Amino acid sequence: MKTISENRAFGGMQGVYTHSSEATGCDMTFGLFLPEEAESDPVPLVWYLSGLTCTHENAMVKAGAQKWAAAEGVALIFPDTSPRGEGVANHADYDLGQGAGFYVNATETPWAPHFKMWDYVTDELPRLLFNAFPLDEGRQGITGHSMGGHGALTIAMSFPGRFRSVSAFAPIANPTQSDWGRKQFTAYLGEDETKWAPHDATLLMRKRGFDGPILIDQGASDQFLDLLKPEALAEAMMQRRQNGAFRMQKGYDHSYFFVSTFMEDHIGFHASALYA
Amino acid sequence: MKTISENRAFGGMQGVYTHSSEATGCDMTFGLFLPEEAESDPVPLVWYLSGLTCTHENAMVKAGAQKWAAAEGVALIFPDTSPRGEGVANHADYDLGQGAGFYVNATETPWAPHFKMWDYVTDELPRLLFNAFPLDEGRQGITGHSMGGHGALTIAMSFPGRFRSVSAFAPIANPTQSDWGRKQFTAYLGEDETKWAPHDATLLMRKRGFDGPILIDQGASDQFLDLLKPEALAEAMMQRRQNGAFRMQKGYDHSYFFVSTFMEDHIGFHASALYA
Numbered sequence: 001m002k003t004i005s006e007n008r009a010f011g012g013m014q015g016v017y018t019h020s021s022e023a024t025g026c027d028m029t030f031g032l033f034l035p036e037e038a039e040s041d042p043v044p045l046v047w048y049l050s051g052l053t054c055t056h057e058n059a060m061v062k063a064g065a066q067k068w069a070a071a072e073g074v075a076l077i078f079p080d081t082s083p084r085g086e087g088v089a090n091h092a093d094y095d096l097g098q099g100a101g102f103y104v105n106a107t108e109t110p111w112a113p114h115f116k117m118w119d120y121v122t123d124e125l126p127r128l129l130f131n132a133f134p135l136d137e138g139r140q141g142i143t144g145h146s147m148g149g150h151g152a153l154t155i156a157m158s159f160p161g162r163f164r165s166v167s168a169f170a171p172i173a174n175p176t177q178s179d180w181g182r183k184q185f186t187a188y189l190g191e192d193e194t195k196w197a198p199h200d201a202t203l204l205m206r207k208r209g210f211d212g213p214i215l216i217d218q219g220a221s222d223q224f225l226d227l228l229k230p231e232a233l234a235e236a237m238m239q240r241r242q243n244g245a246f247r248m249q250k251g252y253d254h255s256y257f258f259v260s261t262f263m264e265d266h267i268g269f270h271a272s273a274l275y276a
Numbered sequence: 277m278k279t280i281s282e283n284r285a286f287g288g289m290q291g292v293y294t295h296s297s298e299a300t301g302c303d304m305t306f307g308l309f310l311p312e313e314a315e316s317d318p319v320p321l322v323w324y325l326s327g328l329t330c331t332h333e334n335a336m337v338k339a340g341a342q343k344w345a346a347a348e349g350v351a352l353i354f355p356d357t358s359p360r361g362e363g364v365a366n367h368a369d370y371d372l373g374q375g376a377g378f379y380v381n382a383t384e385t386p387w388a389p390h391f392k393m394w395d396y397v398t399d400e401l402p403r404l405l406f407n408a409f410p411l412d413e414g415r416q417g418i419t420g421h422s423m424g425g426h427g428a429l430t431i432a433m434s435f436p437g438r439f440r441s442v443s444a445f446a447p448i449a450n451p452t453q454s455d456w457g458r459k460q461f462t463a464y465l466g467e468d469e470t471k472w473a474p475h476d477a478t479l480l481m482r483k484r485g486f487d488g489p490i491l492i493d494q495g496a497s498d499q500f501l502d503l504l505k506p507e508a509l510a511e512a513m514m515q516r517r518q519n520g521a522f523r524m525q526k527g528y529d530h531s532y533f534f535v536s537t538f539m540e541d542h543i544g545f546h547a548s549a550l551y552a
Contacts, residue, residue, distance in 0.1 A: 235511035238511075241496040246514065246523075247522075
């Protein structure tokens with residue numbers, strides 16, 4: 001693992017690191033914010049999974065999360081959204097290929113050899129992080145935006161007991177019924193839709209739910225609402241009597257201005273669970 | 277109008293008053309809390325509509341609302357839930373007849389002559405209140421519990437511009453699809469279901485929504501969840517992109533312990549809209 005940069009921020013440290021990944025077969029870069037408390041003891045960790053086109057950097061510089069993480073004493077991990085590099089398959093569309101890993105393990109040509117973001121985010125990266133940094137594996141929360149909200153919700157529900165809390169900003173909530181989902185699942189996982197189901201937050205909510213609190217914010221003026229399908233997940237949450245809140249925020253769109261507006265609430269939400 | 281009692285409370289005054297109602301053809305009793313600010317100027321008003329079996333008194337003594345209303349400088353009105361008295365029809369079941377007005381105007385025998393709670397709450401009582409007390413008609417919010425949450429939501433959506441905010445605790449959210457609704461609508465309104473539709477919050481949400489913020493809390497351990505149908509309203513709210521939040525609160529049941537726990541949030545929510 002190689003240190004790209006370390007910058008003092010809000011009394012803690014914002015680092016960027018690169019490592020050679022077995023899961024994706026290429027170098028992967030991530031951002032990690034450690035609050036001041038990490039200098040003496042392991043701290044809780046909140047995962048932030050980013051959306052389409054993003055690298056590790058977008059949320060790290062635009063979400064305004066470090067201020068609240070420092071105030072609450074939690075670390076933040078910002079992984080990349082896909083494998084990258086000249087030897088890695090890509091596509092002309094912004095929503096397929098590099099920058100659009102969708103947090104699945106691709107099985108189809110030409111994506112299979114590198115597009116293993118599920119394994120990377122749920123297995124390889126956590127092992128590396130808990131080995132190398134002062135982070136408390138017993139206290140994790142997870143959040144994300146758009147495609148990253150999809151990732152956060154599906155991962156949280158797929159590993160019961162790993163995360164104490166999950167939240168999402170404008171998640172792709174029902175991808176098996178959306179062009180943000182059907183296109184990518186067909187490309188990465190093939191045409192057998194039974195293989196898509198474990199990667200759909202609404203279907204997972206109907207099937208098993210999450211054993212902790214959930215907070216979801218969605219902008220009412222989001223230009224992608226028809227692709228995000230919040231109504232499907234909201235119904236499934238209430239039908240399951242899932243502990244949580246689904247908020248429709250008047251006037252907000254899909255941008256990081258929306259994310260940063262409600263970041264304080266989300267970090268506070270996770271901190272309440274992680275320091276309970 | 278006759279004063280039954282007036283008690284100093286939280287720096288303001290909790291009154292109980294009785295008046296002869298034209299709408300219901302009997303005496304009606306209500307509770308009104310005025311904060312200290314009402315001694316000098318008209319104050320905003322929040323309506324609290326109660327649930328099955330309640331009189332004006334239940335919420336007035338059990339919801340813990342006056343403390344927060346005093347802190348925010350808003351008045352609270354607690355109407356009764358039905359006409360009452362020896363000359364008024366009744367039924368042996370707790371969920372029909374006296375204490376179960378359902379906030380509709382009955383058209384059917386034997387309910388029609390007295391069961392006009394829609395007119396009472398939306399027309400007669402407001403006229404009386406704004407005439408007799410220092411209340412600002414331009415700043416109203418409305419909330420309620422269970423059957424009263426149904427009333428609050430349906431009334432708020434039926435009078436665009438009248439209420440700046442609406443909230444509900446465990447509302448009967450989709451009564452045309454519930455035994456809490458079908459039974460009463462059949463009795464009060466007859467078998468033509470087109471006459472029921474204006475009294476179903478989920479159907480009104482699908483049709484028109486509310487031009488302001490909505491806050492709904494529902495207990496996840498509510499013993500009446502199958503009758504309340506929160507999932508139908510949550511889906512309709514998100515489908516409409518309705519400004520608002522739907523919260524499922526782990527471990528809470530249908531009681532006033534649930535209502536009083538979240539009363540601070542609801543009064544604060546209304547105050548934000550009323551003092552904006």
